[in-house]
Amino acid sequence: MVNFRKGLHDGIPIALGYLSVSFTFGIQCIANGLSWWQAFLISLTNLTSAGQFAGLGIICAGSAAYFQMACTQFIINLRYALMGLSLSQKADGSLKGIHRWLTGFGITDEIFVVAMGNKSEVSNKYMYGLILLPVIGWSGGTFLGAVAGTLLPKVVCSALCIAIYGMFLAIIIPPAKKSSAVLRVILIAVVLSCCFKYVPLMKRVPGGFAIIISTVAASALGALFFPVAENDAKEETAQ
Amino acid sequence: MTDTGVFFIYLAIMAGVTYLIRAVPFVLCKGKIKSKYVRDFLYYVPMAVLGAMTFPDIFYATGNYASSIAGFVVACLLAFFEKSLLTVAISASGAALAVELGMMLIK
Numbered sequence: 185m186v187n188f189r190k191g192l193h194d195g196i197p198i199a200l201g202y203l204s205v206s207f208t209f210g211i212q213c214i215a216n217g218l219s220w221w222q223a224f225l226i227s228l229t230n231l232t233s234a235g236q237f238a239g240l241g242i243i244c245a246g247s248a249a250y251f252q253m254a255c256t257q258f259i260i261n262l263r264y265a266l267m268g269l270s271l272s273q274k275a276d277g278s279l280k281g282i283h284r285w286l287t288g289f290g291i292t293d294e295i296f297v298v299a300m301g302n303k304s305e306v307s308n309k310y311m312y313g314l315i316l317l318p319v320i321g322w323s324g325g326t327f328l329g330a331v332a333g334t335l336l337p338k339v340v341c342s343a344l345c346i347a348i349y350g351m352f353l354a355i356i357i358p359p360a361k362k363s364s365a366v367l368r369v370i371l372i373a374v375v376l377s378c379c380f381k382y383v384p385l386m387k388r389v390p391g392g393f394a395i396i397i398s399t400v401a402a403s404a405l406g407a408l409f410f411p412v413a414e415n416d417a418k419e420e421t422a423q
Numbered sequence: 424m425t426d427t428g429v430f431f432i433y434l435a436i437m438a439g440v441t442y443l444i445r446a447v448p449f450v451l452c453k454g455k456i457k458s459k460y461v462r463d464f465l466y467y468v469p470m471a472v473l474g475a476m477t478f479p480d481i482f483y484a485t486g487n488y489a490s491s492i493a494g495f496v497v498a499c500l501l502a503f504f505e506k507s508l509l510t511v512a513i514s515a516s517g518a519a520l521a522v523e524l525g526m527m528l529i530k
Contacts, residue, residue, distance in 0.1 A: 268447075342485045353511065412467075
């Protein structure tokens with residue numbers, strides 16, 4: 185129980201951050217014509233920011249783009265595979281089998297970073313405690329945002345739609361400042377993504393695939409031309 | 424409004440793919456990834472995907488170029504000075520809102 189409580193405690197700041205970002209997801213769902221329960225279910229079952237915002241775009245595009253949805257989620261969330269691999273090295277003897285299948289659901293950028301920040305190995309009880317409040321914060325914030333989205337004036341809702349992009353910039357700009365390789369990879373991705381929006385033939389590629397292609401191309405070029413020194417990679421993950 | 428049946432298919436795909444990507448490597452992995460190239464690729468993915476998702480969409484986020492650009496500029500400045508995610512996100516929205524309200528007053 186000591187472990188579980190420590191996990192709960194460590195999860196509080198994550199839950200508060202999630203509450204605010206998921207609020208804008210709820211608002212955006214309503215703005216795009218979904219119901220509050222649909223917004224709530226997406227957050228409860230997905231527990232991820234970038235993937236959900238991209239998924240919302242695909243759902244609202246209208247056509248039954250199931251393959252595009254699967255590919256988009258796969259690529260955008262591929263980083264979790266890497267985090268799962270790292271976290272597996274940090275797990276103690278109690279965190280195995282069924283417990284890994286259950287706690288695997290809660291591997292997010294923030295939960296991963298906090299779990300890895302522990303001095304010792306982490307137990308299954310710690311992970312359950314750590315995941316619980318962020319899940320409540322993320323789905324609860326979505327619900328509140330969806331309700332607010334139906335009540336708040338339109339001008340406030342549309343202004344809040346930029347919040348998620350602000351958060352993305354807050355994630356990518358600091359490491360880009362420190363590493364010219366990261367900056368170059370981001371710029372390649374940005375230029376490609378803009379090409380898919382404005383260049384005549386490339387414009388026909390659906391949004392989800394445009395993100396996948398931009399991401400894979402930029403990351404592959406980055407891995408090829410700017411190999412990461414082992415220490416750099418560790419520092420980034422520890423942030 | 425999206426059809427409810429279609430919505431549940433999308434929901435199942437989103438949740439299923441996202442869950443499996445997280446859980447399967449976590450459950451199965453006992454060693455370390457050996458390929459340096461694959462590790463570097465995975466290292467760059469989060470930054471690249473967020474870059475591709477942010478641009479150029481951030482300029483259309485509020486449905487109005489002026490307020491979107493205001494939010495973008497404020498977010499860039501605060502992010503450059505490494506303010507917290509929450510501060511950057513809320514300030515960007517605040518800047519966008521201020522510009523939109525200002526434009527309503529002028530009209």
